[in-house]
Amino acid sequence: MKRVFLMILDSFGIGSSIDSHKFNDYGSDTFGHIAEKCFLGQANKERDGCLKIPNLIKLGIIQAYKSATGKYPLGFHETCNKSKIIASYGFASEISSGKDTTSGHWEIAGVPVLDEWYYFKKFNDAFPSILIDKIIKHFKLPGILGNCHASGTEIITELGEEHIATGKPILYTSSDSVFQVACHENIFGLSKLYKLCKKIRNLLDENQFKIARVIARPFIGNNKSNFKRTKNRVDLSIQPPSITVMEKLIIEKQGEVIGIGKISDIYAGIGISKSIKSFGLEELCNITINEMKSAKNNTIVFTNFVDFDSVWGHRRDVSGYAKGLEFFDYKLADMINLVKGQDLFIITADHGCDPTWIGTDHTRENVPILIYSPDKKINFLGHRKTFSDIGQTIAKYFSLSEMQYGKCML
Known part of the structure; x- marks a missing residue:
């Protein structure tokens, strides 16, 4: 049985991308700065101390961060024993022209946005x-x-x-x-x-x-x-300009794609068999776990955890973001236990939204790629030049026709 569980931690960047200066984001680092504030005791609202994410550590998040930035996040260098990591790990940079939700998600699905979006640039009288x-x-x-x-x-x-x-x-x-x-x-x-x-x-x-x-x-x-x-x-x-890996699965394998949270909205409903609208981190986690339990062969369970971006990232709430990561990590233990045999369990992000950064906008950052599968050898995935490597990997895994962008990581 082949199943993919694709988890998007909306905005969970791990350090400035190589082109971040073009977006005035050089120095942004969502995960690193949250870890730093926790380590320094500056993120203790409704939580306390260093960031506690043992399951993400087990999946390789610290090593992915180190490979992206060349350093350990504060408070973690003594806790990341490579021998205890159970997943393949690496990081990816974005080739799409924007640093927004749509661009990031489409690129993950194998359809990068290479043309410029239209933006309303005037701060007042913004709309024509x-x-x-x-x-x-x-x-x-x-x-x-x-x-x-x-x-x-x-x-x-x-x-x-x-x-x-x-x-x-x-x-x-x-x-x-x-x-x-x-x-x-x-x-x-x-x-x-x-x-x-x-x-x-x-x-x-x-x-x-x-x-x-x-x-x-x-x-x-x-x-x-x-x-x-x-x-x-x-x-x-707006609809994706070309076929996504989800649509390929439905057409070529008569598979099923379960979009949880705002996934269906992001893709204009294209390539989504079943949409479950939900917001709130706990509810999103619980629905994801339930869908993982019942997922059949040739199925993608695809969840966007929006609170990291909309509730904590944009609102520059470091303590809230840290508390959210710790709660997700707690629920992550249940998700990991549901991954069987040939299943692929993938954690990644669509952009950054550093809660310590200037302003309230997204930040141009690298994103982690963590892939857990009990039947597959653990590998260092290295630096992936496009988020589309995820879509290409999923296409190869399900024996679908090749995507136009990306390289398989398996």
Whole structure:
């Protein structure tokens, strides 16, 4: 029986990539800086001391980090006995033009984004008037709020009360290729918000704006002191430009791809047999474990653990990120025990989001590749020149036709 369990720790970078200076990210290091803050006792909110991740260590994360950066993370050099590592390990750099979620995930699936996304670069009046006018006219809106670069939590605090009073949706963007819409879940309504976002997606495509995602950001609360985003977020992505390894598995082997979390949204539903929408680290872990238990032959269980990015990375919460890693590591023991025979259990990431870095954006970093399979010899995977080596490896493993990008690591 052949199964792949592909786990994306969203934003878990392990040191600046060789081209990080082009993104003003030279020196960023998500894992290294979190480990450093824990070692120095500066990440003790609801946790304490050095970072405790024994299962990730067993899979080779410390050696992967050392191979990517040339050093051990603080607090770990005495704990990483190579003889106790059970998985193959290495690191990968990204060839896609962006450092966003879509680019990283598509490249992992064997479809790197080599052309530039379109970005809304102006910090104020960010969106072209042609788009705003059409959005207002189509939905007969009283107007819009925001129209700027903003943090998603800060902008609902700033404009949420005015949104409730006027019925005007909050539109904003970031340094990523995204168009985000925040509306009150109950007062504006989820259905209306989703319809608005779908129309914006269509308008962007019709006007040839290559925007990676339109994101619906519902929130609840009655004033700025208690506004809170809900789990009913929806990402409307552009479709991948060519066939992914997941789609190949479904077409060539009649296999199954189970997308957990926001996986289906990221790939616009393409190459996903079953989508399980879920947010929250504990829930995502539990669903993943359940799907691993029942996975059949020729199946990929594909999970994105979004909290590392959206809850802790972007919000620059080092303690929260560290606590999340420790909880994931605790659940990781159950996942490892479910990996049998020829199964491939892969842990990687899609980009960095260093919570100690300047600003609140993603960071251009290398990502770890940890591959555990009881029946396969442990290897040092070295430096992989593209995330697409993961997709090519999965294609080879399932005896699929070759992907256009990447080299097999098996």
